[in-house]
Amino acid sequence: MDPVRQIAQAVLYEGYLLWPYRESSLKNRHRWTIGGVHPEAYGRANEGHPWLMRTECLLEGGPGDVVDVSVRFLHVVTRLREEAAGAGEEAQEREVSLPGLVLEDLLHGPVIEKIDVPAGQESSEGTVLRTRRALCGRIEAGARRLRPDLFRITVEVVNTTPWPGGTREEAMRRTLVSAHTVLHAPDARFVSLMDPPEDLRADAAACDNAGAWPVLAGPDGDRHTVLAAPIILYDHPRIAPESPGDLFDATEIDQLLTLSVLALSDREREEIRHGDPRARAILDRCDSLTPEDLMRLHGIMRRTEPHE
Numbered sequence: 001m002d003p004v005r006q007i008a009q010a011v012l013y014e015g016y017l018l019w020p021y022r023e024s025s026l027k028n029r030h031r032w033t034i035g036g037v038h039p040e041a042y043g044r045a046n047e048g049h050p051w052l053m054r055t056e057c058l059l060e061g062g063p064g065d066v067v068d069v070s071v072r073f074l075h076v077v078t079r080l081r082e083e084a085a086g087a088g089e090e091a092q093e094r095e096v097s098l099p100g101l102v103l104e105d106l107l108h109g110p111v112i113e114k115i116d117v118p119a120g121q122e123s124s125e126g127t128v129l130r131t132r133r134a135l136c137g138r139i140e141a142g143a144r145r146l147r148p149d150l151f152r153i154t155v156e157v158v159n160t161t162p163w164p165g166g167t168r169e170e171a172m173r174r175t176l177v178s179a180h181t182v183l184h185a186p187d188a189r190f191v192s193l194m195d196p197p198e199d200l201r202a203d204a205a206a207c208d209n210a211g212a213w214p215v216l217a218g219p220d221g222d223r224h225t226v227l228a229a230p231i232i233l234y235d236h237p238r239i240a241p242e243s244p245g246d247l248f249d250a251t252e253i254d255q256l257l258t259l260s261v262l263a264l265s266d267r268e269r270e271e272i273r274h275g276d277p278r279a280r281a282i283l284d285r286c287d288s289l290t291p292e293d294l295m296r297l298h299g300i301m302r303r304t305e306p307h308e
Contacts, residue, residue, distance in 0.1 A: 007237050008217075013278075014231055015249075016178075037158075039175065053212050058151070061103065061185060070184075076172050094117060115135060115137035135174060150203065159175065179211075186224060190226045193215070213230070216235040
């Protein structure tokens with residue numbers, strides 16, 4: 001997996017399900033708290049539940065350059081298992097892309113792409129039924145020329161899914177969860193909003209972001225890609241190479257979390273195995289780690305500045 005996709009994947013599942021990875025645990029009964037773009041009617045009626053996410057960033061290039069835009073989010077689904085009482089929740093990944101947007105075209109008005117995910121249900125393993133609500137909305141991408149070789153790119157994500165009323169749980173099934181935007185310009189260069197050049201600081205400060213924090217992504221020094229995430233990151237974030245896999249916890253303490261998983265009781269493990277399949281994968285991965293794998297998680301020091 002390329003490094004940008006790897007970071008975006010970690011953002012997508014940030015806080016998805018926390019240790020001890022049992023859906024019955026108190027902290028996992030109030031899920032889907034990060035990066036939600038809620039149905040507009042629900043968001044307007046409930047302060048703190050935005051229905052729009054906006055990304056604005058600066059791009060140095062020419063009018064003939066192109067930008068690829070991709071919006072990713074999780075779609076909450078309800079899981080029913082015949083042999084278990086009650087219902088659980090998990091999520092499916094969704095992605096809507098606007099490839100090859102020419103800056104010159106964006107200057108004349110936004111390009112709009114619909115979000116249209118139909119309701120549905122599917123069964124698996126013979127006894128598990130998963131159902132989902134419909135999602136609808138739009139993505140608008142536009143640009144404004146600030147200087148001959150400088151553009152401000154704007155991407156807005158709006159959730160227009162009808163909201164009939166009901167509980168927060170029902171609203172979350174119609175929400176774009178953990179939504180984030182990736183912008184890629186193969187022949188142009190994005191400007192860091194965290195540390196812009198002195199002559200661009202005013203333009204960077206004028207970028208109006210809502211529910212998104214754009215940072216440069218990819219290898220150090222690369223300015224072709226921006227990741228606009230619902231959590232604060234630094235430019236060029238990376239996943240530690242020692243990490244054997246996602247544990248859904250920011251700046252993960254892999255060794256501590258892994259040892260905690262290994263210490264779960266048989267009863268807790270059984271609940272996990274009958275719950276979210278991603279939690280089950282964590283349990284299986286932790287069980288399969290060798291002593292050498294665990295020692296690699298013990299800790300390492302890295303220089304953040306060149307040694308002089």
